[in-house]
Amino acid sequence: MNRQYDILIIGGGMAGASLAIALSGHGLRLGLVEAAPLEVDAVPNYDDRGIALSYGSRRIFSALGVWSAMHGQAQPIEHIHVSEQGGFGFTHLHADEEKVPALGYVITARDLGAGLLPALESLDDLDIIAPARVQWARVEADRARIGLEEGELQARLLVAADGGHSLVRQQLGFETRRREYHQSAITANITPGQPHGNAAWERFTANGPMALLPMTESRCALVWTVADEEVGEVLSLNDRQFLDRVQRNFGWRLGRLQQVGKRASYPLSQLWVPDTVQQRAVVIGNAAHTLHPVAGQGFNLGLRDVAALAEVVLNAWRQEQDPADLDSLTRYQQWRQRDQRGVVEATNLLVRSFSNDFLPVKLARNLGVLGLEALPPARHAIARAAMGLHGRLPRLSRGLPL
Known part of the structure; x- marks a missing residue:
């Protein structure tokens, strides 16, 4: 194997697959390398986690022609309610106020993959190399190269979309900055006692942020942050004990919680790559920024990377x-840097501020949240940012084809 491409994407997860679909049909020679067999049941990212898609992400998928394969399994979020356990402050966002059909959608990663992978496999200008594991990566003046067990691949532009533990990012020496939260996210799908009404609940508890997001089949996706030392004990609870623990932290807004599905956990940290480009290489998605799930922005931020990079490359x-020239890639980085840095800093601020139980700080944040409820222009600005509709939008984020 010794093939040459214009664009070579490493990683067949949600960001990598979306980028390949976006770049297809424009005369480029495309390759995609994935370590696992490129099947929904085989790629680790395509599991049963509930993924929160912003309204802007729905626009991107619509412009890519894949939303029609997903929307039947995507539950709209029409209302978001934010509160703190034991506090008096609360605020809400509503789709009607923003004049959109939904603020976002919740879909399992598995169903999202089931919409992306058939589209990926239908592309005539894409070589899928899977399963194949990258052994090394190098960048030279006129090309990028990667090594596989079976041989070598070359490309004008190498895109690292291989996740938070990106080998390509490490091999090419991209600087990374990391924050450890010493927390883990526990995820599960829960059936509440009352209809969720397409509402998402963000609850800041003494044990960490807890989100219940509306899903199909009258279920809710739970994302609950707990301290690392408590994970084992929480996961060892039987189903009724687990539901009772969630109930004590969340409250009774959805009635008595009835059932819980398979539980999983993963450690939380923040990773950020300040400079995401170098000559002939770029990192996107979780390889460029891995976030705390508190605001549900991780995948949406990565999908906006995809939309902007595809537009810059095709222009x-x-x-x-040369789409891999450093001048072209610098234009991409300058376009994306403000959004990336803003979301990284805002996410960290939320985690830190709601982790502080010092009484004056708690009082101040409750007053701040209550003040936000009384200021519609401020809520509107937050809603636009959460929907991925602020700043200079790529064509795909406006629902327009490339």
């Missing part, structure tokens, strides 16, 4: 310029 290609 350069149409003007007969």
Whole structure:
């Protein structure tokens, strides 16, 4: 094996697959390398976790032509309610106020993958190399190269979309900054006693942020942050004990919690790559920024990377310029840097501020949340940002084809 491509994407998860679909059909020679067999049941990212898609992400998927394969399994979020356990402050966001059909949607990663992978496999200008594990990666003046067990691949542009533990990012020496939260997220699908009404609940508890997001089949997706030392004990509870523990922290807004599905946990940290480009290489998605799930922005931020990168690459290609030239990639980075940095810092601020139980701090944040409820313009600005509709939007984020 010794193939040459214009664009070579490492990672067949949600960001990598979306980028390949976005770049297809424009005369580029595309390759995608994935360590696992490229099947929904085989790629680790395509599991039963509930993924919160912003309204902007729905626009991107619509423009890519894959939303029709997903929307039947995607539950709309029409209302978001934010509160703190034991506090008096609360605020809400509502789709009607924003004049959109939904603020976002919740879909399992498995159903999202089931919408992406058939589209990926139908692309005539894409070589899928899977299962294949990258052994090394190098960048030279005129090309990027990766090594596989079976041989070598070359490309004008190498895109690392291989997750938070990205080997390509490490091999190419991208600087990374990391914060450890010493927390883990426990995820499960829960059936409440009352209809969820397409509402998402963000509850800041003494044990950490807890989100219950509306899903199909009258279920809710639970994302509950707990201290690392408590994970084993919480996961060892039987189903009724687990539901009772959730109930004590969440309250009775959805009635008595009835059933819980398979539980899983994963450690939480924040990873950020300040400079995501170098000559002939770029990192996107979780390889560029891995976030705490408190605001549900991780995948949406990565999908906006995809939309902007595809537009910059194709603009350069149409003007007969080298899409992997550092000048082109710098334009992409300058476009994305403010959004990436803003979401990284805002997410960390939320985690830190709601982890502080010092009484004056708790009082101040409750007053702040209550003040937000009384200021519709401020709520509107937050809603636009959460929906991925602020700043300079790529064509895909406006629902327009490339």
